[in-house]
Amino acid sequence: MTANNKYKCVNCGEPCSALYRTYGPSVLKLTKCVACKGIVDKYIEYDPVIVMIDLVLMSKEAQRHILYNTDFKTFWKLFIILVMLETYAVWRSDSLFSIAVNTICDIKSSYTINSTNINLPINLSVPESWRNNCRGWVQDSKGDDSDLFIWEKDFYVQFISTFSGIMIFITTVHVLMNVLQSFATNNRGNQNFSVSSKRLLQAFSLANMSTLFALPMLVWGNTDTPPETRLVHYLLVFVYSFIVFCNVFTVLYESPMLITILVLIASNSVKHYTTFHMTPFLRGFVT
Numbered sequence: 495m496t497a498n499n500k501y502k503c504v505n506c507g508e509p510c511s512a513l514y515r516t517y518g519p520s521v522l523k524l525t526k527c528v529a530c531k532g533i534v535d536k537y538i539e540y541d542p543v544i545v546m547i548d549l550v551l552m553s554k555e556a557q558r559h560i561l562y563n564t565d566f567k568t569f570w571k572l573f574i575i576l577v578m579l580e581t582y583a584v585w586r587s588d589s590l591f592s593i594a595v596n597t598i599c600d601i602k603s604s605y606t607i608n609s610t611n612i613n614l615p616i617n618l619s620v621p622e623s624w625r626n627n628c629r630g631w632v633q634d635s636k637g638d639d640s641d642l643f644i645w646e647k648d649f650y651v652q653f654i655s656t657f658s659g660i661m662i663f664i665t666t667v668h669v670l671m672n673v674l675q676s677f678a679t680n681n682r683g684n685q686n687f688s689v690s691s692k693r694l695l696q697a698f699s700l701a702n703m704s705t706l707f708a709l710p711m712l713v714w715g716n717t718d719t720p721p722e723t724r725l726v727h728y729l730l731v732f733v734y735s736f737i738v739f740c741n742v743f744t745v746l747y748e749s750p751m752l753i754t755i756l757v758l759i760a761s762n763s764v765k766h767y768t769t770f771h772m773t774p775f776l777r778g779f780v781t
C-alpha cells in the first residue's frame with residue numbers, strides 16, 4: 495500500500511488514491527474500484543443520517559467509509575464520553591459487569607444502591623483471592639449522611655479502573671491480532687500492513703458507540719425495574735455491541751470472523767478481569 499492510496503474501497507477494502515474526480519466546476523465523477531468494479535465510496539454522496547442508520551445496522555461498507563474515507567477527527571471526544579458513560583454505569587452499579595460482580599460476590603442490594611443480584615441455580619465457588627476483591631466491591635451506603643466528597647472520589651476511582659480496563663482491552667486486541675496476522679501472512683504471501691494506533695482508537699470509538707443502547711435503562715430504569723429486565727436489556731446490548739466490535743475489527747485487521755470472535759472473547763475477559771481487580775485495589779489505596 496503506497497502513501498498515495500490513502501482511501502479504501504468500501505465494498506472490498508482495496509486501497510485507492512481518490513474517491514472522485516472533478517471535470518469542471520459542476521461535474522464530479524465517483525471513482526470505480528479496480529478490484530471489484532464497484533463505486534469506491536457511495537457514501538460521500540449520502541446524507542450523514544443515512545450513514546448513521548447504516549452504521550447502526552452494522553454495515554461494513556459504512557464502517558470502512560468512516561474509518562478510511564473520512565477524517566473522523568472527533569473520535570477522541572466520543573472516546574472520552576463513552577468511557578465516562580461506562581464509568582457512570584459501573585459506579586451506579588447498573589451494568590452487565592456490575593450484575594456479574596454482584597452475583598459472583600453475592601452482594602445483596604442495599605437500600606440506596608440499585609445493585610442487581612441474580613439468583614443462580616448453582617452455587618458459585620469463588621477463589622479465595624477474589625474474595626478480598628469482593629469485599630472491595632461492597633460499597634458503603636451512598637445515603638444522605640455520607641460525604642459527597644467520598645461519593646465523588648469513588649467516581650474517579652471507578653474512572654481510572656474502567657479506563658485501565660479499556661486500555662488493556664485495546665492493547666490485547668492489537669497484540670493478539672498482530673501475532674495472528676504474522677502467522678497468517680506466512681501462508682498468504684506478503685501482505686504486510688500495519689494498523690496505526692490512531693486508527694485503532696477510531697475503530698474502538700466507532701464500535702463502542704453501540705453501548706449507547708444501554709442509555710434508556712440507565713436513564714429510565716428505577717428501583718421498580720425487575721432485575722431480570724435489567725439483565726435481559728444489558729445482555730442484548732452486550733450481544734449487539736459484541737457483533738459490532740466483531741465487524742469493525744474484521745474491517746480494521748482484515749481478519750477472518752472466527753479469529754476476531756476468539757480475540758474479542760479473550761480481550762473482553764482480560765478487560766473485565768482488570769477492572770474487577772483494579773477497583774478494590776484503588777479503593778484500598780485511596781481510603
Ligand SMILES: [Zn+2]
Nearest residue numbers: 503506527530
Ligand atoms: Zn472494491
